[in-house]
Amino acid sequence: xxPSSPRRIAVLGxxxxxxxxxxxxxxxxxxxxxxxALTANSxxxxxxxxxxxxxxSLACIADPALGxxxxxxAKSRCPGMxxxxxxxxxxxxxxxxxxxxxxxAIVGAAGLPATLAAAAAGKTVYLANKEALVMSGAILMDTxxxxxxxxLPIDSEHNAIFQCLPQNSSGLEPGGTLADKxxxxxxxxxxxGPFRTRKRADLASVTPDxxxxxxxxxxxxxxxVDSATMMNKGLEIIEAHWLFGAAREQVDVxxxxxxxxxxxxxxxxxxxxxxxxxxxxRTPIAHALxxxxxxxxxxxxxNLATFAGLTFEEPDLQRFPALALxxxxxEAGGTAPIxxxxxxxxxxxxxxxxxxxxxxxxxxxxGVLERAAAERVEGLDHVLEADRRARxxxxxxxxxxxxxxxxxxxxx
Ligand code: NAD
Ligand code: MG
Numbered sequence: 548x549x550p551s552s553p554r555r556i557a558v559l560g561x562x563x564x565x566x567x568x569x570x571x572x573x574x575x576x577x578x579x580x581x582x583x584a585l586t587a588n589s590x591x592x593x594x595x596x597x598x599x600x601x602x603x604s605l606a607c608i609a610d611p612a613l614g615x616x617x618x619x620x621a622k623s624r625c626p627g628m629x630x631x632x633x634x635x636x637x638x639x640x641x642x643x644x645x646x647x648x649x650x651x652a653i654v655g656a657a658g659l660p661a662t663l664a665a666a667a668a669g670k671t672v673y674l675a676n677k678e679a680l681v682m683s684g685a686i687l688m689d690t691x692x693x694x695x696x697x698x699l700p701i702d703s704e705h706n707a708i709f710q711c712l713p714q715n716s717s718g719l720e721p722g723g724t725l726a727d728k729x730x731x732x733x734x735x736x737x738x739x740g741p742f743r744t745r746k747r748a749d750l751a752s753v754t755p756d757x758x759x760x761x762x763x764x765x766x767x768x769x770x771x772v773d774s775a776t777m778m779n780k781g782l783e784i785i786e787a788h789w790l791f792g793a794a795r796e797q798v799d800v801x802x803x804x805x806x807x808x809x810x811x812x813x814x815x816x817x818x819x820x821x822x823x824x825x826x827x828x829r830t831p832i833a834h835a836l837x838x839x840x841x842x843x844x845x846x847x848x849x850n851l852a853t854f855a856g857l858t859f860e861e862p863d864l865q866r867f868p869a870l871a872l873x874x875x876x877x878e879a880g881g882t883a884p885i886x887x888x889x890x891x892x893x894x895x896x897x898x899x900x901x902x903x904x905x906x907x908x909x910x911x912x913x914g915v916l917e918r919a920a921a922e923r924v925e926g927l928d929h930v931l932e933a934d935r936r937a938r939x940x941x942x943x944x945x946x947x948x949x950x951x952x953x954x955x956x957x958x959x
Contacts, residue, residue, distance in 0.1 A: 781873025
């Protein structure tokens, strides 16, 4: 039975992969959800078209330079809608009184202020924007605790783990320990990405399109490259640390190329509970949007008989150093995960723009982690300052990483 009044949601990053999957789930449940706010980065036409379809009360184009164009288009095509622009507009959409739940699906550090604003305003936060949590884990979890916001993970692994943990009808409980729940460890599954079976030397000249051709998931380009380097799993280790209060030794990664088991929880008695499903983000999205109810997601039913087998491997930290870097950042704590994330964002953007070889991505991140001291996080300004410093350092290191890569290729 749908609830009597619709759940009013904001979709931050509505034009992206998670944003579109969210709206697809919404479309299959007329009357259950009301889209109150929508945001996009720079595609004015796509945002206005979504506004025409969903009639939100407010919408925001993140790029301030496009504010006038968005306002003009909105005025004629979406009369009565509040058309906003820039970072303040994103925050306004995330924290507006008429919004109950916020899909935080902006990619990267750019999503942090709006995600934090949603938590501070006591909304139900559907968290896809893992980078925000990696950067500001203690602050975000503390904000959720203080404001009484609810937090529901969208990342398929964390959504799976949440489903495998003892259920609490209000969402995650920030502050609870895994030991209290009888949990021994969390097992994050990873597909291994498009280069799982390649030798490291063969990765020297891979192109952005090859890196983005994920075998099981269709995603935005940044997270697709993260999956190819396995930094996505690295970020997810840190994400699991904050969401579930898991210590470093309580999070393990297992390669599972079929992406059918989305993650597992091992209990003290030896039981391992897994969540399975076809690899389609509409499952975790539908789970979170309707939580604690269960609704149709539009995802094809899982037919295990079509799989020749479900297989598992140990991750290879030599070929995929990103995992080791993420574990190191988690152990160092403080600002180290901020540096890891910032360096990764800069290096991935450079790779996608054709300005950095694939293998140099992790070299740049390693270089930044070596040089940026891990400081105790003193507050949000400190987070943003550490992010800026790590980005500057990454840009400084890129020419050297490029050169070293060229020299080593000349030696092969
Ligand atoms: P995407 O690139 O497809 O979409 C990103 C969205 O954010 C777009 O709407 C874009 O307009 C907006 N955006 C980009 N830069 C922005 C900026 N500077 N300011 C404001 N808005 C901006 O990305 P995606 O694949 O949908 O991923 C979104 C988030 O969800 C990421 O944090 C990713 O790690 C996470 N996630 C994605 C998937 C997936 O399957 N795609 C799975 C798990 C987690
Ligand atoms: Mg994931």
